């Protein structure tokens with residue numbers, strides 16, 4: 001059952017599907033081995049990265065994430081400096097202390113296997129963890145899938161028909177829905193807006209104060225990523241020699257304060273979005289919104305339009321602009337997650353920056369006073385003009401085209417919100433139709449354009 005606090009997950013860069021997900025998978029596999037009573041007998045561990053996790057795994061840091069998961073790291077709490085130092089040490093080590101288990105033999109070159117030739121049937125991001133005993137016999141083998149936005153799933157979970165799942169929890173006051181049409185029907189029936197429905201489902205799950213604390217933490221991490229990105233200069237890691245640009249652009253904007261604010265709208269959205277995605281590319285702390293690769297769109301919109309709305313410590317976050325933005329955007333993101341996918345490896349970039357644009361347009365429309373119907377229209381416009389967007393990251397890194405793409409996505413989201421607000425809410429294309437179109441387009445898209453770096457910019461831009 002999806003929650004706002006699942007859609008917005010705190011983690012580290014550069015990728016939710018290729019970094020956050022693999023870290024969660026290896027730790028979960030060890031827990032599974034412990035539950036089966038075999039972890040204590042392990043003498044060697046190996047991880048096999050399959051499909052897209054292998055093809056772009058080095059650039060996305062999937063090997064690092066998988067290894068850190070084996071030692072018990074959690075994406076939302078880990079210190080990026082500790083992570084880097086631990087990974088470098090384990091790359092030359094001969095053993096590894098498994099989380100909640102024994103110290104076992106481990107050789108990075110031998111025991112981290114990149115199997116780009118294996119494209120799993122259930123999802124293109126497969127990761128298998130194997131344990132062997134002292135005699136070299138296999139004790140345990142489990143494959144999990146990183147399904148986008150930091151979500152992970154077992155084969156059993158992926159095999160279950162999606163239509164059996166509904167968004168929201170059973171319980172007092174819950175308002176579950178499984179499509180945009182159902183969400184709008186609830187809003188019309190009960191006189192609610194989309195953020196009210198999403199909040200009712202959060203209330204059915206946990207005390208309001210915990211939801212408020214979670215929303216505040218999400219915004220603090222988003223805002224912190226903007227601030228660090230605006231302060232940081234230099235070259236991004238990975239070997240592409242991509243320069244950080246947000247800091248210099250920010251200084252330029254500050255010094256050009258005589259310009260008309262209307263002329264600077266694009267500049268501000270650009271600089272905030274790029275600051276977050278440069279931080280993500282550098283392995284810093286960001287929030288999946290709904291993925292790491294698309295982490296800049298929503299923070300940029302909130303910082304520009306909502307952050308200075310008079311909220312004070314102690315005020316209910318869920319009732320202010322930031323809370324309403326996040327709840328609305330999460331409600332839209334849940335429908336994409338449930339009915340299609342948030343994974344670039346399944347949908348191309350339409351499933352990452354495209355979805356972020358759709359969620360951001362909905363959130364902005366909500367804080368601008370849009371009705372539920374106008375918000376649904378904003379979300380629809382935000383995706384309609386991202387359909388077919390491919391994922392072709394140069395060098396397998398989350399830098400080109402990802403960083404600029406978030407800036408473009410933020411501007412497009414603001415425009416989608418304006419278009420819907422100037423309309424009555426009536427429109428030809430529904431959000432459900434555009435989500436289904438995205439899903440079908442993603443299925444038809446060649447795997448070259450789905451986070452494999454085997455086509456598009458990845459093969460036409462020479463790395464140097």
Ligand code: SF4
Pocket residue numbers: 293294344348349350352353390391392393397398399400401402405451
């Ligand atoms: S191109 Fe889009 S989907 Fe692909 S890695 Fe970059 S942000 Fe993610």
